[in-house]
Structure formats: C-alpha cells, structure tokens
Amino acid sequence: MNDVFMNTYHRLPVTFAKGEGAWLFDIDGNKYLDFASGIAVNCLGHNYPPLVKAIAEQAAKLNHTCNYYMSDVSAAFAEKLAAACAGAGMKKVFLSNSGAEANEGACKLARKYSLEKYGPGRHQIVTLKGSFHGRTITTLAATGQDVFHKDFGPFTEGFRYIAPNDIKALEEALDPAATAGLLLEAIQGESGIHIQSQEYIKAAAKLCAERDILLMFDEVQCGVGRTGTFLACEAYGVKPDAVTLAKGLCGGIPAGALLAGPKTMDVFKTGDHGSTFGGNPIAAAAGFVVLDTVTKPEFLRSIKAKGEQIMNIIKSWNHSKITEVRGKGLMAGIDITEESWPILEKGIARAHSAGKSGLLVLAAGAKTLRLLPPYILSDTEIEEGLDILRSLL
Numbered sequence: 001m002n003d004v005f006m007n008t009y010h011r012l013p014v015t016f017a018k019g020e021g022a023w024l025f026d027i028d029g030n031k032y033l034d035f036a037s038g039i040a041v042n043c044l045g046h047n048y049p050p051l052v053k054a055i056a057e058q059a060a061k062l063n064h065t066c067n068y069y070m071s072d073v074s075a076a077f078a079e080k081l082a083a084a085c086a087g088a089g090m091k092k093v094f095l096s097n098s099g100a101e102a103n104e105g106a107c108k109l110a111r112k113y114s115l116e117k118y119g120p121g122r123h124q125i126v127t128l129k130g131s132f133h134g135r136t137i138t139t140l141a142a143t144g145q146d147v148f149h150k151d152f153g154p155f156t157e158g159f160r161y162i163a164p165n166d167i168k169a170l171e172e173a174l175d176p177a178a179t180a181g182l183l184l185e186a187i188q189g190e191s192g193i194h195i196q197s198q199e200y201i202k203a204a205a206k207l208c209a210e211r212d213i214l215l216m217f218d219e220v221q222c223g224v225g226r227t228g229t230f231l232a233c234e235a236y237g238v239k240p241d242a243v244t245l246a247k248g249l250c251g252g253i254p255a256g257a258l259l260a261g262p263k264t265m266d267v268f269k270t271g272d273h274g275s276t277f278g279g280n281p282i283a284a285a286a287g288f289v290v291l292d293t294v295t296k297p298e299f300l301r302s303i304k305a306k307g308e309q310i311m312n313i314i315k316s317w318n319h320s321k322i323t324e325v326r327g328k329g330l331m332a333g334i335d336i337t338e339e340s341w342p343i344l345e346k347g348i349a350r351a352h353s354a355g356k357s358g359l360l361v362l363a364a365g366a367k368t369l370r371l372l373p374p375y376i377l378s379d380t381e382i383e384e385g386l387d388i389l390r391s392l393l
C-alpha cells in the first residue's frame with residue numbers, strides 16, 4: 001500500500017481506519033489513545049459530533065466558491081476568527097490552506113510593508129534557530145534548522161537566524177536599515193517544545209516597535225488554545241503585527257490563516273495575494289465550530305488544568321530516563337536518555353498484544369517526546385495514557 005507514495009515520511013507500522021474522541025482504531029480494530037492529535041490538528045479529538053455535523057451539513061450545501069465571490073460561511077468564520085484574536089490586537093484575516101502558506105503570506109506582508117514605507121533593501125526577515133516555519137522554498141529558508149536546508153537551494157534570500165531567548169542577539173540582528181520583520185514561535189514545537197521567556201518576548205516587542213520592524217508570531221502549532229490562551233502570544237501581553245495559524249484551526253480540515261494588526265491590515269491591495277482554496281466553505285464551517293468551542297473561557301481553563309495535570313503526573317514519577325519535562329497547556333516536551341523513535345514504535349506495537357491499548361506520541365528531535373493531546377481528553381484518559389507512557393519507558 002505504501003509503494004505508491006513518494007518516500008517522504010518515516011511511517012510507523014499502522015494504518016488507521018477510524019477515530020472517536022481521543023481514540024484511533026486501525027484496520028484490524030486495535031485501539032490507540034491519541035496523544036498526538038495528528039500534530040496538534042485534531043484539537044477537539046476525532047469525530048467531535050458538532051464538528052461532524054457542521055462539515056456534513058456544509059458539504060451538502062456548498063463545497064467551494066472561488067474568491068471572486070464571498071460565501072456566507074467563510075465570512076462568518078473570518079469574523080469569529082478576528083474576534084478571537086482581537087485580544088492580541090488583530091483586525092483582519094487572510095485565509096489559506098496550510099501553515100507554510102500562512103507564513104509565506106506573513107513574509108510577503110512584511111516585505112511589502114517595508115518596501116512601501118522605506119523603499120528597497122530593507123527586506124530581511126529574522127527568525128530563530130530551532131524554528132520550523134514550513135516546507136516551501138521560502139518557509140524552509142525561514143526555518144532556522146540546517147537539517148532542512150540540504151539539497152534544496154538556492155533558497156529565497158533575505159533570512160537571518162539568531163539564537164532563541166537571547167536579547168543581545170536580537171538587539172544586534174534587528175537592523176532598522178535592513179530588517180522588515182521578526183518571525184518567531186513563542187513556543188517552538190517541531191524542535192522540541194522550547195518556550196521563549198516573558199522577558200525575551202517583551203524585549204522583542206519593544207525593539208520591533210522602536211525600529212518599525214514587524215513582530216510576527218508563527219502560531220501554527222501553539223495557537224488555537226493549545227497553551228491555554230487562544231493565542232500563545234496573549235499570555236506574554238504583547239500585541240504583534242501579524243499572527244499565523246493552521247494546524248488546529250479547523251479541527252482536522254486543512255486551513256491556515258494570516259492575521260494582521262492595525263499597522264499591517266491594509267498593506268495587501270487587490271491582486272497582491274490569493275489562494276484558490278482559501279476560505280473553503282467546508283473548512284470554514286468546521287473552523288466556526290472549533291472557534292465556538294475553544295474560545296470559551298472555561299474551555300481554555302480546562303486546557304490549562306489538563307496540561308498541569310499531565311506535567312504533575314510525569315514529574316511525580318521521578319523517572320530515571322526522563323531528564324526534563326517542559327510545556328504549556330496541552331503542549332509538552334519530555335527529554336529522555338534514549339532515542340525517542342523506538343518509544344513511538346513501542347506505543348504502536350503495544351496495541352497488537354491482546355486486550356492492550358496503544359499510545360500515540362510524537363518525537364521532536366532525537367531524544368525528545370512531544371505530547372499534543374486533544375483538548376477533549378478526560379481525566380481517566382490522561383491517567384491511562386500516562387500509565388502506558390510510563391510502561392513504554
């Protein structure tokens with residue numbers, strides 16, 4: 001079955017056929033507790049009934065209109081999204097299909113803002129080492145990890161990487177004569193859940209404001225409630241110029257978004273940017289349900305509480321193979337003394353012994369496990385999943 005696919009993924013030996021809540025079922029009926037959510041995508045779990053209903057109803061009504069026209073459902077979704085991000089100062093929305101595409105939009109936004117105001121040459125975009133911004137040629141160039149850079153050059157020019165959490169490096173790199181924008185993850189996901197400090201983000205916001213450099217948060221992984229606030233940057237008390245979202249935004253239906261604040265919201269003029277599928281009605285209907293659910297204060301509080309429960313349980317093990325646990329909300333990184341990939345394999349293999357459930361977790365770097373469970377996880381599922389994880393270690 002795999003032979004027809006290009007060999008781009010290191011796949012684990014399992015083929016899924018169905019999901020329900022925090023559980024996935026393979027083609028043989030074995031069950032797996034899902035602490036991965038398809039990499040932070042299935043944030044409301046699998047087949048969340050209101051989401052299924054919205055998708056089904058929309059599919060029967062209208063699947064697509066190109067962006068020559070407006071659709072009622074994408075307008076409603078965009079309005080709700082702007083409102084959800086208003087706390088971070090966001091005003092307007094561009095809808096895309098993926099995280100990389102949203103970040104491409106952010107890079108274009110920063111370049112045009114700077115070009116119009118300062119003329120050519122001030123086009124550099126500063127990003128952090130250890131960041132992940134996508135797989136297109138430009139978002140690979142934005143990604144501050146050499147491992148992704150082999151084989152695919154030449155890249156889009158004008159990107160510069162600096163060490164995370166290093167205010168001095170930031171002061172030096174943000175050049176008012178050369179830099180258009182700073183693009184960063186408040187919490188780096190792919191490279192192993194690395195949290196930027198309060199002090200660092202505050203300094204970044206201050207420097208960007210003083211030097212008129214756009215502050216842009218890539219919240220493709222850490223946004224949409226994942227860390228207990230709708231946007232992770234809200235917790236830092238800063239107001240960025242742009243934010244990108246994707247992964248969890250429509251609960252499993254592909255979508256991305258670029259949000260812009262007062263300074264950037266009118267930079268794009270008619271014809272400057274676009275996306276055939278952007279604002280797709282089915283994605284919008286799904287996204288409306290996600291926003292309706294996730295933006296409720298008590299729901300966000302439950303994400304925080306579940307995250308704390310997970311952290312406390314793991315820390316209470318004092319496990320000899322765990323060297324550090326860090327995270328925020330339902331985004332956790334666990335450094336272990338051995339390779340992480342075999343743990344993922346064991347989590348799958350466990351489901352093949354009679355009466356046992358598997359556990360799906362993610363790797364982030366060679367020796368870090370990454371947990372991104374769905375927000376609807378119950379207390380007993382947290383305990384069950386962590387019991388399995390402990391046994392795998």
Ligand SMILES: *Cc1c(COP(=O)(O)O)cnc(C)c1O
Pocket residue numbers: 097098099100101103132133134135185189190218219220221222246247
């Ligand atoms: C996954 C991810 C992306 C890329 O998103 P795609 O939808 O795969 O293009 C970009 N930024 C961050 C922080 C991500 O986690």
